[in-house]
Amino acid sequence: MDNAFKKFFKEKSGFPKFKSKKQRRDSFHVPQAGRVDFENGTISVPKIKNITARLSREFKGKIKTVTIRRTLSGKYFASILVETDGQLPKKPTVRESRTVGVDVGLKDYAVISTGERIDNPKCLRKSQDKLSIAQYRMSKKCKGGFNREKQRRKVARLYERITNQRNDFLHKLTHKLTHDNQVDSIVIEDLSVKNMVKNHCLAKSISDASWSRFFEFLAYKCDWHGKNLLTIGRFDPSSKLCTCGVVNKDLKLSDRKWKCS
Structure with missing residues (x-):
């Protein structure tokens, strides 16, 4: 309770709520x-x-x-x-030849500057039908009854399975990125996921992708394994080539590749 009020007065979280006996x-x-x-x-x-x-x-x-x-x-x-008394490994000097960039997305979960594309697992989307059926069956049960509690646990197990699948994918991807012997530095974009989910057309897909957790896993694993994690500004446009500076004003969301003239 004391910690909850301290966070509240520091404006880091909302007003503390009492725990519910039922939920x-x-x-x-x-x-x-x-x-x-x-x-x-x-x-x-x-x-x-x-x-x-x-x-x-x-x-x-x-x-x-x-x-x-x-x-x-x-x-x-x-x-x-x-x-523990252990110390984190020292990070090497940033060199362009040993640096890769990682761009996250929805069609491809991540595109690496080496040209490799990582498929989006879409864990929630693939289990949406089973989840909808389970939630519908729970809605038909009497509140407070044994059968409703039994069905609620089935829904909770489905959500837990989706979370485990997503975390497994993120751990494997971040392990792969941080264990590459040819890479000393990883560059990512400083995304504002909180503002991006305000787009109601993409909010569900963005939440399913869990980019914030991906960045969180990548950050602490880079510290563990002595890798540099660099961020670039979120307002740097994808329509601008980093080499020659040409800007493609007609670039669409569906465009995956383009070359300057």
Whole structure:
């Protein structure tokens, strides 16, 4: 509660809201009191010992906080914040010969300056029919009933599956970009996704693409692996060639390639 009001007065978030008893996201924090047993695959917190868990990876360091949360689909996750003495690798000097540009889009998720195109997975679009049917069935159930809660969990599992598919794609793409031995620097555009989703014709596709999360993953992985992440202005036009400066005033959204005369 204290942190929520501090963020509110700093104008970083809205006024704190009380948690709902019916629609709540259950979670609790355990500061500096958790213990992880990698050999037996268990997590222990005060008053709850030896909780069987599927541990994603082994880590070394001092445990600062353990957060236990339950998702809307009924699954439990533990997020562990660890303090280590490790240092980030030093970043090399930016050189044009070892720099690539990445342009995100909707038809192709990303176009790399090497000419490679990454297909857009469209995770939400591909599952839209199943999701619509599940939501329709939930709307026909009596509110507060057992069958409605059962159907609500089915809808939550579908959303969870879509999120997992999207995160898997983003992790694989950012891993590929940051593990290229021939690349020291990556250039991206400083997009204002918040303003772009105001376009109601493209808002759903932009949200499905999750560019903000892609940039977030790319930023911390560049820090981890000693890569430079550079941004260019969002108002630099795509109709202008970077080499000769020619501007194509008739450029349309459907135009993928063009050459100057």
